[in-house]
Amino acid sequence: MRAMVLCAGYGTRLAELTRDVPKPMLPVNGRPMLELILLNLVHHGFRRIAINLHFMPEVIRAHFGNGAPWGAELVYSHEPELLGTAGGVRQMAEFLAAEGDFLVQYGDVVTDQDLSALREVHRQHQALATLLLHQRPNSNSVVSLDAEQRIVGFLERPSDAERAGVASPWVNSGVCICAPEVLDLIPAEGACDLPRDVFVKHVSGGRLFGLPLTGQRVAVDSPRRLDLLRDLAASGRLRIASPGMA
Template identity: 45%
Template sequence: MRAMIMAAGVGSRLMPLTAELPKPMVPVANRPVMENIIGLLAQHGITEIIANLHCHGPVIKEHFGDGTRFGVSLLYSEEKELLGTAGGVRRCEWFLGDTFVVMSGDALTDVNLTDLVEAHKRNGALATIALREMDEVEHYGVVIVGEDGLIQSFQEKPRREEALSRLVNTGIYVFEREIFDYIPEGEFYDFGRQVFPHLVRIKAPFYGHAIDRYWCDVGDIEAYRQAHRDVLEGRVDCPIEGQLLQGTLGVTNILVGERVELGRGVTLKGCVVIGPGCRIGDGAVLEDAVIWEDTVVEAKAVIRGSVIGSRCRIGRGAAVSPGAVIGSRYVVHEGTIVPENARLMPPR
């Protein structure tokens, strides 16, 4: 069996973190989130993979290469113009087999793909969507499923009181080759807006399969921060890179990457992730913060509830307020106060 990873998105909701980095390369627990997807596919015996690329595509190719280092064979479909979710898959028809899996490259999950594929085959399905029960349905595409498992209809980001279901589309699919009959070649085409509603209208064997494993769409800043909390609190089975330390409340919720230098009297509170090669100066305070690789936090700086990109410098005595997100290579000068929810783009 073969798989496709959707890795062509722009990642606008994760700005400024994605100003220089594609969404699938955004690190979660010091590993690009797409590494988890590739590892999960390999774990379930799916080692022949293709990924579509568009925004910052060379960054993905440089990191993953031909996939050998990760135990898979990895090819790429480079889209000069975005083709949409379905259009991108249609372009890879030559590679994908009779039954194949499609996954988003920016999701954190430990879904049991073997169970999903078995359910798909057991139902004799043309298409199967992995569904996850969620409370905050207003952020997702809601799927309404009949007692027989067939998908009946969809709601796009409904208000909670109007939602007809709490099952949401995870962007994890299993298809038969016949799905290509419903996707025109060489044009922008979308699964959610075009292909899936058509399958419902024609009463195709189109099924939903509820999963009970972890899934998080790492598509915006709050979800990104929540993914880190979930990893460090053991809610998802995925590898991490670095050393786990005990926090101030006796909970192991601090991850420190390789080659990190911690100065004297550094305070680490809450969920803290420090990327490899960072230097944290004397008396600095980090609370509920995610810091990417090779960033310098100078003495007595305070970072609370924030995300800091790679190769940044947070000056002596500076304060980064909750909700702030600082793009890579940004310099916060000595004594500066970065306001709450600020978005600071990388310098040009």
């Protein structure tokens, strides 16, 4: 199964920290954040990985090259204009679908989650997409699950009126496995978003599933969250795989 890490954003919420460096290259105890993402992917069998680029693309290319030192085979997709999470996937459709189902991970989400468990849930349900979920009250993304872990409700950036009466604590974690047919559901042109423009619109089909997070996960969307990631990595609470680790 192939994978894609979405790294084309500017990281504006981190202000000065990302003025001169792409967000995925922010250092975490001597390693770029993206390195931790790639190591976990490779550890769980995802070796052929696409990375989309926009801001300072040469920095990421120069550091990771073809990915061999990390046990990966990397390909890059440059976006002169930002395409959004779904548009970036659309641009790499042929690569991603070459082995069937594929994984997508946001480039500012670091986790040591067992991704083989996500893959197994996806396979068991023959899902359209299987999303990693975590609990976070008052998030701008709200996911409701039934007893079989089927997603029965999905609100992306809901208004107060839309959120009223929805008690679910589950939210999208920024890691998912998709069936190739997801590619046919992405708008054909322009920038578009995977949760808002694809997943939310296909909840009623009954083929979206969720897997609750069992590992550590940090979305680096503020300096405070970057400090948290560094602390988790330094203390060993975030398990960091090594190249070639079984």
